[in-house]
Amino acid sequence: APPLREAPPAPEGGEPLAPGAVHATLAELFPEDGIVVLESPSSTPAMRNQLRLSRPGSYYFSAGGGLGFGLAASLGVQLAEPERQVVCVLGEGSAQYAITAFWTASAYSIPVKFLVLRNSEYAILKWFSTLENVTGAPGLDLPALDVAATAASYGVPGETVSSREQLHSALGDAFAQEGPRLVQVDVAPGMALV
Numbered sequence: 001a002p003p004l005r006e007a008p009p010a011p012e013g014g015e016p017l018a019p020g021a022v023h024a025t026l027a028e029l030f031p032e033d034g035i036v037v038l039e040s041p042s043s044t045p046a047m048r049n050q051l052r053l054s055r056p057g058s059y060y061f062s063a064g065g066g067l068g069f070g071l072a073a074s075l076g077v078q079l080a081e082p083e084r085q086v087v088c089v090l091g092e093g094s095a096q097y098a099i100t101a102f103w104t105a106s107a108y109s110i111p112v113k114f115l116v117l118r119n120s121e122y123a124i125l126k127w128f129s130t131l132e133n134v135t136g137a138p139g140l141d142l143p144a145l146d147v148a149a150t151a152a153s154y155g156v157p158g159e160t161v162s163s164r165e166q167l168h169s170a171l172g173d174a175f176a177q178e179g180p181r182l183v184q185v186d187v188a189p190g191m192a193l194v
Helices: 019-029 041-050 070-080 092-098 101-107 123-131 147-153 164-176
Strands: 035-039 059-061 086-091 113-118 158-161 181-186
Touching: 019 041, 019 086, 019 113, 019 164, 035 041, 035 070, 041 086, 041 123, 059 070, 070 086, 070 092, 070 101, 086 092, 092 113, 092 147, 113 147, 113 164, 147 158, 147 181, 158 164, 164 181
Parallel strands: 035 059, 035 086, 086 113, 113 181, 158 181
Antiparallel strands: none
């Protein structure tokens, strides 16, 4: 397998983490037989550059580009593979399309671990609008969406972190717990390649 890319440096005083740093931290703790269900379009390249998956059936991704796949798919994959840990990596925008999946995870104790990268925007749609020379596209900023609070209202415990050390600790705790858990991390806006 090709070597992992070096993680971006830690942010200076209070800046949000780079998505690549989030994925590098996940890679440090990721179970050897773990499964990723990915719906974080703006950080997909960064995740692929940081996390190496070599076992068949370890990566699920909506290749067609539609949103709303990740949350529900992660529950189905976990039910199909109860001996393996599923981690659903998604953005706060993607979570809105199937948010009630948190209720299902809680009600049926489906032990998916959710990692939400909160960049306060629909970064992938902003990128598309730039490619298509669209100016002033409405509804692409997502200030103050709190997926951790919404998940908690459905019964999925979670926390929000802002540093790599907090993220490492929160992910370690989530992996050690039974049932579903969520970790939300504030990340820099925009597309993330590494």
